[in-house]
Each structure stands twice: as C-alpha cells, then as structure tokens.
Amino acid sequence: MDAKTEKSLERTREDIAVYTSIIEMMELVPGDMNHLYIPTMKNMIRQANRIIECIETGEPFAASSFSNPTEIFTAMDLNWYFPFKQAFAGGVPNPHMIDDLKGLDVMPVPSDICTLVRLALYYLDQGLLPKPTVYLGIVEPCDGIVGVHEAMRTHPDWRDVPTWAPDTIYWGDERAFEYMGNGLKDMVRFLTEHTGKRLDLDRLREVVEESNRQYLLWQEHAELKRAVPCPHSYLMGMQCFYQTNFEGGGRPETTKWFADLVADAEKRVEENKPEVGNQKIRILWFDIPPVWFEELFGWMEQEWGAIIVMDMVSFCPYQLIDTKNEDTIFRGLARRVMMDPPMVRQARGYADNFLNDLTRIVRDYKIDCVIWPGHIGHKDGAASASLMRERCRQLDVPFLHIGMDQFDKRYMGPDEVKAKISQFFTAMGLG
Amino acid sequence: MSQCFDNRHIGRRFNDLLAEVLDELRLAEGIKDYRARLILVGGIVDDPEYIDIIEDQGGLVVTDSICFGSRNFWVDVDASADDPLTALAQYYVADRPSCPRTFGLHEKRTDYIRKMIGEFRVDGIIFQRLTFCDVWGFEQFPLTNDFKEWKTPYLMMDREYKLSAVGQLRTRVQAFLETLGGI
Numbered sequence: 001m002d003a004k005t006e007k008s009l010e011r012t013r014e015d016i017a018v019y020t021s022i023i024e025m026m027e028l029v030p031g032d033m034n035h036l037y038i039p040t041m042k043n044m045i046r047q048a049n050r051i052i053e054c055i056e057t058g059e060p061f062a063a064s065s066f067s068n069p070t071e072i073f074t075a076m077d078l079n080w081y082f083p084f085k086q087a088f089a090g091g092v093p094n095p096h097m098i099d100d101l102k103g104l105d106v107m108p109v110p111s112d113i114c115t116l117v118r119l120a121l122y123y124l125d126q127g128l129l130p131k132p133t134v135y136l137g138i139v140e141p142c143d144g145i146v147g148v149h150e151a152m153r154t155h156p157d158w159r160d161v162p163t164w165a166p167d168t169i170y171w172g173d174e175r176a177f178e179y180m181g182n183g184l185k186d187m188v189r190f191l192t193e194h195t196g197k198r199l200d201l202d203r204l205r206e207v208v209e210e211s212n213r214q215y216l217l218w219q220e221h222a223e224l225k226r227a228v229p230c231p232h233s234y235l236m237g238m239q240c241f242y243q244t245n246f247e248g249g250g251r252p253e254t255t256k257w258f259a260d261l262v263a264d265a266e267k268r269v270e271e272n273k274p275e276v277g278n279q280k281i282r283i284l285w286f287d288i289p290p291v292w293f294e295e296l297f298g299w300m301e302q303e304w305g306a307i308i309v310m311d312m313v314s315f316c317p318y319q320l321i322d323t324k325n326e327d328t329i330f331r332g333l334a335r336r337v338m339m340d341p342p343m344v345r346q347a348r349g350y351a352d353n354f355l356n357d358l359t360r361i362v363r364d365y366k367i368d369c370v371i372w373p374g375h376i377g378h379k380d381g382a383a384s385a386s387l388m389r390e391r392c393r394q395l396d397v398p399f400l401h402i403g404m405d406q407f408d409k410r411y412m413g414p415d416e417v418k419a420k421i422s423q424f425f426t427a428m429g430l431g
Numbered sequence: 432m433s434q435c436f437d438n439r440h441i442g443r444r445f446n447d448l449l450a451e452v453l454d455e456l457r458l459a460e461g462i463k464d465y466r467a468r469l470i471l472v473g474g475i476v477d478d479p480e481y482i483d484i485i486e487d488q489g490g491l492v493v494t495d496s497i498c499f500g501s502r503n504f505w506v507d508v509d510a511s512a513d514d515p516l517t518a519l520a521q522y523y524v525a526d527r528p529s530c531p532r533t534f535g536l537h538e539k540r541t542d543y544i545r546k547m548i549g550e551f552r553v554d555g556i557i558f559q560r561l562t563f564c565d566v567w568g569f570e571q572f573p574l575t576n577d578f579k580e581w582k583t584p585y586l587m588m589d590r591e592y593k594l595s596a597v598g599q600l601r602t603r604v605q606a607f608l609e610t611l612g613g614i
Contacts, residue, residue, distance in 0.1 A: 108572055109568055109572050110568040112562055112563050112568070113565045113568045121572065142565065143564070143566045144565040144568075146531075146534050146566060146569075147531065147565050147568060147569025147570065149534060150531065150537050151572045153537070154538070165534050165535065379563060
C-alpha cells in the first residue's frame with residue numbers, strides 16, 4: 001500500500017482502535033446496557049475493516065451520503081462509508097477535532113457554511129478519506145450539501161471517481177416518488193457499470209422486508225419513549241439511526257439488535273427503571289445532536305435531570321415499503337430517502353414540515369420544552385425559527401433558540417451554551 | 432428589464448432602447464483610463480454602486496459571471512426547435528451557464544468563466560459572494576484552484592446584500608489593483 005493510500009486510512013484505523021478498546025473496557029465491567037452499545041460499536045469496526053479490506057484486495061466500494069438507500073448497498077453486497085462520519089468518529093469525541101477545525105479555518109471555504117459539510121471537504125483535501133470506486137452524493141436538503149458534493153466531486157484527488165447523485169424533486173407526491181424511484185434504478189445501473197456488482201430483485205426484496213422489520217421495531221421503541229420516565233437516553237435513538245442508515249439496513253443482525261432494544265425498553269417501562277434516573281425535564285432537541293453531545297447532554301441529565309426524549313435523529317417517521325414488485329420497492333425506497341431522514345425531512349419544502357413534526361412530538365411525548373440549537377449551518381431551519389417559537393407558544397411549551405455551531409465548540413463555547421440552557425430552565429421554572 | 436418585466440408590454444421598447452445603446456457603443460471611443468480589465472464572478476449583484484466602487488479605483492469591469500449578469504443571455508433559446516416549451520426548458524436547465532445550486536455542472540460554469548476571461552482580455556478576477564450563500568461558498572474552493580492554475584490574479588470577497596463596509600471594499604480593490612502592477 002502506498003503512503004497516500006495508507007494516510008487515507010489513518011483515521012479509519014484509529015476509529016477501529018478506539019472502539020476496540022472501548023469494547024474491551026466494557027466487557028471488563030459488565031453493565032446492563034452493554035448488550036445494546038457493544039453491537040453498534042462492533043458494527044462500526046466491521047464496516048471500517050471492510051473498507052480496509054476492499055483497499056487491500058481491490059474490491060470495489062462506495063462513498064455515499066447517508067440518505068441514499070442502504071438497502072440497495074446491502075442487497076448488492078457493496079461496502080460503503082459516509083465521508084462526513086470522520087467528523088464525529090462514529091460517536092466518540094474526535095480527538096483531532098480542534099486541529100481539524102484550525103486546518104479548516106485556512107481553507108478557502110467561508111465559515112458561515114455548516115462546519116460538518118466543510119469538514120468533509122477538509123478530510124478529502126487532507127487525504128484522509130479512502131478513495132472510493134464510486135461516489136454517491138445527494139442534492140437535498142440544503143445548499144451546503146449540494147455545494148460540498150460538487151466540491152468533492154471536482155477535487156483533484158477524486159476527479160476521476162465516477163459520481164452519481166439523485167435528481168430529487170422538490171415536491172413529495174406520488175409522481176415525485178416514481179421519478180425518484182426511477183432515478184434509484186439508474187443508480188443501480190451506475191453501480192453495476194462501475195463496480196461490477198449486480199442487484200438481484202429477490203435479494204433486494206428480502207433486504208427491504210428485513211429493513212421494514214427494523215423500522216417497525218424502531219417505531220415501537222419510539223412509542224415506548226412516550227413513557228414517563230423515558231426508558232432510554234438519547235443515545236439509543238442515535239444508534240437506531242446509525243443501525244439503519246449507516247450500517248446495517250436490511251441485515252438480520254441489526255433486526256436482532258432492534259428486538260433487544262425494544263425488549264430492554266419494555267422491561268424498563270414495566271419495572272419503572274429508566275436508563276437515566278431522576279428525570280425532571282422532558283426535552284425535544286429539535287435538530288441533530290451536537291458532535292460534543294456526551295458532554296452537553298450528560299451535563300443536562302446530571303445537573304438538571306433534563307432528558308432528551310426526542311430529537312431529529314431519534315424521530316422515526318419512516319414509512320414501511322410495499323415489496324409487491326420492483327416498482328413498489330423502488331418507489332418506497334425513494335419515498336423513504338426523500339421524505340424521512342433527519343434534516344432531509346424537515347428542511348425540504350414548506351416550514352410546515354418543521355411545524356408539523358414539532359407539534360406531533362410535543363403532544364405525543366409530553367415535552368416540557370423545545371430547544372432549537374440554531375446550528376449556524378442550518379439556514380433552512382433558521383428561516384423557520386420564529387414560526388417554531390410561535391407554534392410553541394400555541395402549544396404552551398417554552399422554546400429556546402441557542403445559536404450555536406453543532407460541530408465547532410469555538411463558535412459558542414460549552415460554558416456559554418450551558419449557561420443559556422440553565423438560564424432558560426430557571427426562567428421557565430423547569431427542573 | 433429582461434428578467435423582471437412583462438415583455439408583452441415593454442419588450443419592444445426595451446429592445447429598441449438596447450439597440451440604441453448598441454449603436455452608441457459602436458461609435459464610442461471607449462474607456463481608456465483604467466488600470467485593469469476585470470471580470471466579476473459570484474452571486475447576485477443588483478446594486479450598480481458596488482461596481483462603481485470597483486471602477487472608481489481604476490478597475491474596469493468588462494464582463495461577469497454573476498447571477499443577474501451575462502449568464503442569463505449569453506446563450507440563446509433555440510428558436511428553430513419544433514417544440515418551443517422544450518427549447519425554453521433546454522435553455523433554462525441545460526444550455527445557459529447555471530448557478531452552482533445545480534449539481535454536476537461545475538466544469539461548465541468554469542469553462543464559461545475561462546472563456547469570458549479570454550474573450551474580454553481580462554487582467555484580474557474579482558470573486559464576490561453574498562454572506563451565507565452556501566453554493567458560491569463551496570464553488571469558491573475549486574475556483575480558487577482553477578484561478579491559480581490559469582495564473583489569473585484574483586481577489587475573493589464576502590459581502591452583505593446591502594452595500595456596507597465601503598471603505599474596506601475600496602481598500603481591498605485598491606490593493607488588488609496594485610498587485611496587478613504594471614498593467
């Protein structure tokens with residue numbers, strides 16, 4: 001392996017080492033949640049190892065944005081990775097983050113764009129992303145996403161990597177799903193042409209039926225989170241998303257993990273033994289969690305008894321797919337990728353997409369307050385912040401708009417964010 | 432005028448006025464007292480004062496690739512096409528150089544800028560981006576590399592929609608023109 005290729009795997013190898021040591025520690029100190037945390041980490045290690053193996057053996061693999069349907073990759077037996085993932089190292093704090101951000105500062109990309117998407121370009125520019133056989137972008141939901149995929153596609157290091165991106169329709173009706181479904185069929189043809197991997201319809205049906213079972217179990221878990229106290233912390237919702245969208249869409253091992261998750265939540269509800277005790281404030285964190293979620297959310301739990309009952313990543317609006325024939329499967333996959341993933345779901349189209357989800361979650365999950373972190377990169381939501389505040393007034397639930405950068409602590413430091421949250425809780429008489 | 436007004440009522444008058452301008456330009460002596468011929472690249476500039484400030488320092492904006500600029504009319508709609516609606520769609524979606532919101536057409540946008548630089552004998556590039564415009568923000572990354580590769584001097588600037596920081600803008604343009612040196 002040449003030095004450039006070896007460098008591109010540096011972070012991947014680090015992730016493997018970090019997760020391996022965390023698993024070893026957890027196995028030394030058995031906990032009652034280990035059976036739910038360890039499989040996710042093992043999945044991350046498995047996926048990272050597969051990318052290394054692909055490079056070592058010359059087997060084709062993809063780099064893809066998260067909202068392209070993983071069921072197709074699973075059915076085609078195509079390994080892939082999410083280029084943005086390095087920013088959050090799959091969940092553990094990224095030890096290189098401050099250096100990465102300093103490096104990002106000197107790149108000719110303005111700092112008012114989402115730091116996460118800028119970081120993806122930084123990793124590519126620094127030679128830290130494994131060069132894929134094919135690259136799959138997306139053009140929704142925000143301008144930053146389109147921009148970064150274009151910049152990555154045209155980067156000198158990846159200019160020769162064949163690229164495909166869906167032609168996503170603005171509307172979300174049956175005609176749009178059919179158009180997008182046909183686009184996904186084009187994606188399969190593209191993947192076959194460039195990787196040699198083929199899609200067998202029966203295998204795809206089997207995978208989609210498996211992923212349907214996973215989403216059903218996820219919905220069941222989400223229902224259980226309506227209970228007071230909430231059985232699980234925010235970490236489980238994040239894992240649900242990871243398991244279906246990043247890693248195991250349609251793998252039987254993933255279905256087993258979901259079944260274990262639901263069983264654990266049921267038991268905790270029945271026995272009134274939540275993962276996080278002393279719950280006083282039920283929060284809707286109406287965005288994705290910040291990359292330093294453990295520090296912030298852990299503090300909220302311990303200091304205030306405030307628990308994130310729901311957030312955009314944990315929310316599960318995913319509809320099940322009719323597997324009757326090829327067209328229904330592709331139309332269903334199109335609907336799922338266009339309408340359901342976090343941010344893609346809310347940020348495309350009308351402000352109603354934000355408001356309807358917010359209303360439903362506040363009512364269904366007995367939410368005490370809504371926090372809109374106001375991530376600097378989420379301009380799509382920034383335009384709706386006042387409408388969200390107004391809706392919260394109508395629902396008689398306090399609303400906090402922070403104005404932080406979810407991926408750059410330097411923009412608004414942890415102390416300032418915590419102070420804002422504390423002042424808000426105090427002023428609203430919560431906790 | 433061409434983009435915002437109802438052409439049924441004022442189209443002919445607009446075209447007549449344009450024809451008059453063209454006639455005048457053909458006979459005009461031209462501007463000679465400039466320090467450098469410039470292309471303006473980037474997002475929306477609908478405030479002529481912004482360009483005035485650049486030109487007051489001695490720059491002459493001879494062409495552009497901006498959202499309300501030449502990209503809108505440099506390519507014609509195929510008037511001989513069988514289906515005029517398809518021809519219009521072809522023009523809007525595919526033929527005319529696009530905004531960077533359109534994925535996959537960076538090379539076409541770049542070719543357009545390069546072509547304009549050659550045709551208009553441009554000495555330097557002023558790239559301006561409206562703050563919070565993500566698509567031009569990312570477009571600026573490959574463009575910077577392209578400008579270096581072409582060995583064309585460039586100045587990258589962020590700006591507010593409302594004209595502000597005029598003194599700063601003036602100083603930066605002055606400094607840029609000085610770097611163009613003996614031109």
